[in-house]
Amino acid sequence: MDTVNNILKRRSIRRYKSEQIPADTLKEIINCGINAPSALNMQPWQIRVIRSQDMLQRLNGSFVDWARGKELPGSASRACEEGFSVFHNAPTLLIVAADTSNHYAEGDCGMFTQNVLLAANSLGVGTCVIGSMAASINESPDIRRDMLHLTDKYKVLFGIAMGYADECPDAKQREGSKVEWI
Numbered sequence: 001m002d003t004v005n006n007i008l009k010r011r012s013i014r015r016y017k018s019e020q021i022p023a024d025t026l027k028e029i030i031n032c033g034i035n036a037p038s039a040l041n042m043q044p045w046q047i048r049v050i051r052s053q054d055m056l057q058r059l060n061g062s063f064v065d066w067a068r069g070k071e072l073p074g075s076a077s078r079a080c081e082e083g084f085s086v087f088h089n090a091p092t093l094l095i096v097a098a099d100t101s102n103h104y105a106e107g108d109c110g111m112f113t114q115n116v117l118l119a120a121n122s123l124g125v126g127t128c129v130i131g132s133m134a135a136s137i138n139e140s141p142d143i144r145r146d147m148l149h150l151t152d153k154y155k156v157l158f159g160i161a162m163g164y165a166d167e168c169p170d171a172k173q174r175e176g177s178k179v180e181w182i
Contacts, residue, residue, distance in 0.1 A: 010117060010121040011169045013128050015165070015167040016090045016126060021125055032116060033113065035115065038112075040104075044099035044108050045098060048148050050092070050095065055147065058147065060084075063079065063136045064080065067079035075088075087130060087159065094160040094162060096109050096157050096160065097156045100154065106157060110157075125164065134156045
């Protein structure tokens with residue numbers, strides 16, 4: 001798939017098949033992320049790969065507990081509904097965390113993530129960036145430290161749900177009016 005077509009055809013997937021992504025495919029996708037540009041080649045990210053259903057359920061339960069009583073946007077607003085999965089029941093989750101001592105880390109992690117999304121799409125793997133779970137993890141030191149092995153030096157920016165798509169969503173409207181030629 002050519003690059004421009006890959007960018008224009010990629011969609012956020014919110015329904016996944018239960019089939020796990022082969023480890024070699026996942027390693028190739030992550031390697032594409034690692035090869036993203038970063039300021040001074042600092043690579044200020046820490047990535048956690050979660051494939052254990054037990055760990056995914058624990059992270060989801062932690063998110064649901066955190067979300068209780070909060071007014072959250074999007075699908076996170078349904079966190080207290082029966083069967084809710086913040087990761088859309090994806091079989092794999094990547095956690096992207098940024099080095100808080102690096103002023104460029106968030107942008108660099110964004111480039112890492114975009115490379116992952118595009119590489120996954122080109123290999124037939126669906127993805128969805130999950131921003132809402134970052135706050136729940138960052139406000140739960142036991143989850144961040146004990147489960148994800150992240151020190152206080154790192155802040156979780158988002159998760160990336162990954163798996164084989166069980167849907168084919170249409171493209172959503174894009175805002176060209178947010179671009180001004182000067």
